[in-house]
Each structure stands twice: as structure tokens, then as C-alpha cells.
Amino acid sequence: MTQPQHQPFVFDTEFDANGAVVASRPTQTVKRVYLAAEVEALTAQARAEARQQAMNEIEGVQAMALAEIGQALNRALPGLARVAHEHRAASAELALAAARIIAGQALERLPQGPLHEALEALGHEIDASPRLVVRTGGLSDDARARIEAVCAEAGFTGQVSFRDTPGMDAAAFALEWADGRAEYSPEDSARRVGEALTAALATEGGHAETLNTPQGEG
Incomplete structure (x- = not known):
């Protein structure tokens, strides 16, 4: 008696009510042998994918680092601006003090220097006046x-x-003629320069800060 030949069972096999096979898909076998060229191509593809994944991870880390750096800079900028402003203010204060010392020494040697320069500059204004009054001291x-x-x-x-005006600084003076007047004081000039510089620094720094300019020098 001939034994019936049974079909191997696979999950894609369909049976009728009597158990006969109605339809089945051929079993796909897995290819286990690759040519050298295929192996090389698969290896190159795997390397490229790994390299791209690594690059994506590096770009993500770089983006996070740049974001942290930006946040740190935003937190540090106000402090840096304040330090820079304080440095400029201190430098300006030192420059004013040095200028007052230098100017004071120059006025000690030539106390009438500013008066001579003023007379030369006012020549066209006083030449028609019948009288010029010079107020100064010593x-x-x-x-x-x-x-x-x-x-x-x-x-x-x-x-x-x-x-002669007692108490007036030797370099200070006041000129009076028919239709005009001019005066000069080293202290007033130094004060105006300090105020102008303070205003400029306050405008740049965004807030008013008074410079304690040295007094009584020169």
C-alpha cells in the first residue's frame, strides 16, 4: 500500500475541511552565502551608517554646547558691562587727576599763560574798545x-x-570791555571737564554715576 505523501506544515498553508492542502506558499530559504563584493558593499554601507549616526550625535552635542555657551554669555554680559564701565570710570578719574597735576605745574611756571592766550584770541573783539579791565590777583x-x-x-x-582781586587764583582772571566779558578759573574748568566726562560715561553705561574727581590739586 502506497503511503500518502504529506506536505510539510508551514504557517502559510491552507487546508480544507477534509485536511487536504488548498494552497501554500513556497518556503523561502535564507541566503547564507555572500560573495566577496557583496560583503564589501554591506561593510561599506554599515560603516557609512555608523559614521552618519556618529556625526548626528556630534552635531547634537555641539548644538547643546553652543546653547549652554550662549546662556552663559547672556548671564555674564551684564556683569562684564558693569566691570568695563567701572574700569572706564576709574581710568577717566585717574586721567583727570593726572591732567590736574600737570596743568597745575604748568600754571605755576606760567601763571599768566591762559590770560595771554585769551587776549590774543579776543583781539578782534576788544580792539575797538576804549578800555579793558583786567581783574586778577598778585x-x-x-x-x-x-x-x-x-x-x-x-x-x-x-x-x-x-x-587786584584778593583771594583769586594767580592763573584765574576776568576781562571786561565795553560790550563784553570773559573769565577763566582753573578750578571751574576742571569741574566742567569732569562733569562732561561723567555725563559721557553715564550715557554710555546707561546709568548716571558720579565720578569723585580729585579736588584741590594743582
């Missing part, structure tokens, strides 16, 4: 003679009158 006869000579060189032909 003028010697030689100093008065030099002032009169400067007036003559500037084109002034009127009368020069001197008014």
Missing part, C-alpha cells in the same frame, strides 16, 4: 607790562586797567 609790575604788551600785539590801543 600781578607784579613785570607781569602787568607783559599783559600790556600782549594787548598791543593783539591790536588793542585803548587803556588797560588792572584790578
Whole structure:
């Protein structure tokens, strides 16, 4: 008696009510042998995928690092701006102090220097005036003679009158003529320069800070 030949059971096999096979899909076998070229191609593909994955991870880490750096900079910028402003203010204060010392030494050697320069600059304004009053303090006869000579060189032909003002700094002066007046004080000039510099620094720094400029020097 011939034994019936049974089909191997697979999950894709369909049976009828009597157990006969209605339809089945051929069993797919797995290819286990690869050519050298295929192995090389698969290896290259795996390397490329691994490299791309690593690059993606590196880019993610870099993005996170840049974000942290940006946040740190945002937190540090106000402090850096404050330190920079304080440094500029301190530098300006030091420069003002040095300028006052230098100016003071120069005025000690040439106390009438600013007065001579003022007379030369005002030559066209005072030349038509009949009289010029010079108010200052501690003028010697030689100093008065030099002032009169400067007036003559500037084109002034009127009368020069001197008014000794006690307590006025030797380099300070006030000039009065028919239709005008001019005055100079080293202390007032230093104060105005300090105020202008303080205002400039306050505008740059976004807030008003008063510089404690040295007083009484020079």
C-alpha cells in the first residue's frame, strides 16, 4: 500500500475541511552565502551608517554646547558691562587727576599763560574798545607790562586797567570791555571737564554715576 505523501506544515498553508492542502506558499530559504563584493558593499554601507549616526550625535552635542555657551554669555554680559564701565570710570578719574597735576605745574611756571592766550584770541573783539579791565590777583609790575604788551600785539590801543582781586587764583582772571566779558578759573574748568566726562560715561553705561574727581590739586 502506497503511503500518502504529506506536505510539510508551514504557517502559510491552507487546508480544507477534509485536511487536504488548498494552497501554500513556497518556503523561502535564507541566503547564507555572500560573495566577496557583496560583503564589501554591506561593510561599506554599515560603516557609512555608523559614521552618519556618529556625526548626528556630534552635531547634537555641539548644538547643546553652543546653547549652554550662549546662556552663559547672556548671564555674564551684564556683569562684564558693569566691570568695563567701572574700569572706564576709574581710568577717566585717574586721567583727570593726572591732567590736574600737570596743568597745575604748568600754571605755576606760567601763571599768566591762559590770560595771554585769551587776549590774543579776543583781539578782534576788544580792539575797538576804549578800555579793558583786567581783574586778577598778585600781578607784579613785570607781569602787568607783559599783559600790556600782549594787548598791543593783539591790536588793542585803548587803556588797560588792572584790578587786584584778593583771594583769586594767580592763573584765574576776568576781562571786561565795553560790550563784553570773559573769565577763566582753573578750578571751574576742571569741574566742567569732569562733569562732561561723567555725563559721557553715564550715557554710555546707561546709568548716571558720579565720578569723585580729585579736588584741590594743582
